[in-house]
Amino acid sequence: MAKSSHFLISLGEKLYLKTGVLWIAEPINRPGISDSGLYSCKVKHKSTWVQSRIASVTVAVLGPFSVQPLSTSIMVGESHRFICKIPNAIPTPVTTWFKNNILLGNNSFVSAEILSRRFSSVIILPNGELEVKNASEMDMGNYHCSVSNIAKSRRSSKAMLIILPNTTQEQSLPKLLRRPVNTSTVVGMSVYFDCFADGFPNPKITWLKGGKNLNF
Numbered sequence: 001m002a003k004s005s006h007f008l009i010s011l012g013e014k015l016y017l018k019t020g021v022l023w024i025a026e027p028i029n030r031p032g033i034s035d036s037g038l039y040s041c042k043v044k045h046k047s048t049w050v051q052s053r054i055a056s057v058t059v060a061v062l063g064p065f066s067v068q069p070l071s072t073s074i075m076v077g078e079s080h081r082f083i084c085k086i087p088n089a090i091p092t093p094v095t096t097w098f099k100n101n102i103l104l105g106n107n108s109f110v111s112a113e114i115l116s117r118r119f120s121s122v123i124i125l126p127n128g129e130l131e132v133k134n135a136s137e138m139d140m141g142n143y144h145c146s147v148s149n150i151a152k153s154r155r156s157s158k159a160m161l162i163i164l165p166n167t168t169q170e171q172s173l174p175k176l177l178r179r180p181v182n183t184s185t186v187v188g189m190s191v192y193f194d195c196f197a198d199g200f201p202n203p204k205i206t207w208l209k210g211g212k213n214l215n216f
Contacts, residue, residue: 029059029090060151063088069143069159074135075166077202082130084145084156093149095128100141104130126192134202137163166200174203 015023020041027035036059043050067085074080084095096106099122107128121139123131128147132139144158178196185191197203207214 024057027057027059029061035059058090060149061088061090062086062093062147062149062151062154065147065154065156068156069130069145071160071162073162073164074132075164075200076136077166077200078135079131079133079196079198079202080135080161081132081196082143082145082159082161084128084147086147086154089147089149090151091149093128093147095124096146096148097124097130097143098146099143125194126190127194131196132161135161135163139163172200174199 015025017023024035029036036057038054038056040054041052063086066087067083069082094106097104105124107124107126121133140161140163142158142160145156147154174197176197178194180193180195183191195205
């Protein structure tokens with residue numbers, strides 16, 4: 001595309017081609033200034049104006065981590081969640097997890113299904129968290145995540161998971177750490193409810209709808 005000043009008029013970061021095209025050469029999206037928004041054009045012929053329909057532009061962004069996985073120690077049979085969170089992310093990013101630099105999978109439905117067949121004690125949740133269930137010594141290692149969208153990719157710090165023998169651990173009552181929250185959806189969209197409990201032995205979670213058990 002020609003960039004001769006004969007054809008282009010500069011509008012800051014935007015370029016207007018005299019053929020009627022608005023060209024955003026290098027879209028920006030930072031606090032206080034962004035090319036995201038609603039765009040339309042108007043055409044005038046004599047005294048008559050005709051306006052186009054509105055087009056939406058969203059500039060992709062992937063901000064810094066607000067939460068990264070932390071090293072921890074748990075007993076054999078306990079569960080733990082590693083969290084990677086980037087609040088400023090458009091579009092919604094994909095979170096991929098690694099153990100000892102070996103790919104585990106990401107938070108897409110297909111990947112989670114494959115992961116659950118390969119590693120019975122590890123699952124990547126739809127919100128991108130990695131859950132280690134009913135841990136064994138084989139789950140010990142270094143874990144990290146990579147979060148990416150079309151804007152860029154970010155890699156978290158590594159977190160060490162240490163698995164300790166439970167020979168001296170006493171039984172403890174289950175404690176809910178995550179509870180489902182009210183949500184609204186439309187037909188055809190997915191819904192994600194979270195329920196995470198701690199205790200020893202590892203608590204069993206059962207889901208109910210209208211007071212009746214859901215069978216899976």
